[in-house]
Amino acid sequence: MTPTATLTRLRLNPESPAVRRDLADRIQLHKTLMRLTPGTPSPHPRRDAGLLFRLETGPDGPCLLIQTTQPPRLTGLPAHYGTAQTSDLTPLLGALTPGLPVRYRITAAPVRHIPGPCYGRRPDGTLLRRRGTPAALHGPDAVTWWQRRAAAAGLAVNAATLTPHPFPRSPRSADPRGLYHHLSQIDGHAHITDPRLLVEAVCRGIGRAQSYGAGLLSLAPA
Template structure:
């Protein structure tokens, strides 16, 4: 099935919509792919469905962009989640060619995996809190987060022309009494297509970690004369 993008308006007047964590949103969306995946437990269901999502805020309110490679059972969406648009991304992906200039957006989750050789000073958060001895990853901020995106973009076939980073609230999920938190940074800018094939794969499969927290969905749009974009994913 082609890669499909769906826009869902979030009605924050509904309590469950307003209070849903990123983990809650992921679980709601995963219920929509059960029928397409056969309804049975399978390995890596999110990856098989190509399910990615991102929540965005505008002056008009919040909406969710959902990307998938399988049919979703939209009738299973709970109250307060309203579909307002569906788009096939295949024409955009097929059109991508080396040298094309595109506008991009991604909410990434920049993290550094700590090895045994990392110095003790790296085992502290920005606020000075000491990480536990079993902490293996450290959120990246500032220039380190920018460098993370530059590397991921290059691996994804993009040659960055510009990049603006906006730090967002952490993405949260509750597993029992334990809160799992992932950093979130939105990167926007212009880029040139360096290699179209890995770029298609990056759009279809997502980039980096935190996909179940609403991170990793790479959106592209061709740049028109005058700065507007077309064909956004």
């Protein structure tokens, strides 16, 4: 059975004080968007609601793409926050087939872990290391990261264009190293190798920093 997903395109009102506040603070933006979800008690409320989002800017101003498992509660948004259009992604997910060429877009936070120092060995000879340090990836390294993650999600990348998407960093950020301050938008063409894995990745999101607006994978037939 194909999982259900709903996509909401929210055209933001730049005159709204709440919008201006949220665009300057990704933590507050995440809190605002969580008001679209049912709000049932859960240790992982964002993940359980399937909330993923991406901020885009076009000729008509800023726009949020918001994906949820169930239709969002738009009444939970602040007054005059923006205008919304919601569509059901389930038919699209059910139409994904092996070999199908697609266009894609994702905003991601490519990161690699630098191994920590060695402090011993296990009896089988395996090295014991201290906790590693994450480091943000840029340029070709970020594209290589994406190609690996896409392959694991049932998508073979044919072309990829990377555009840096930094955003204002809040002093309240839970990301003290600034790893997720510099997100990257990746656009390109690919073909599907495993629809089941791809549907799971679309619904679950790809990579880290999903609370900062990363991980939402958009697909369209090429």
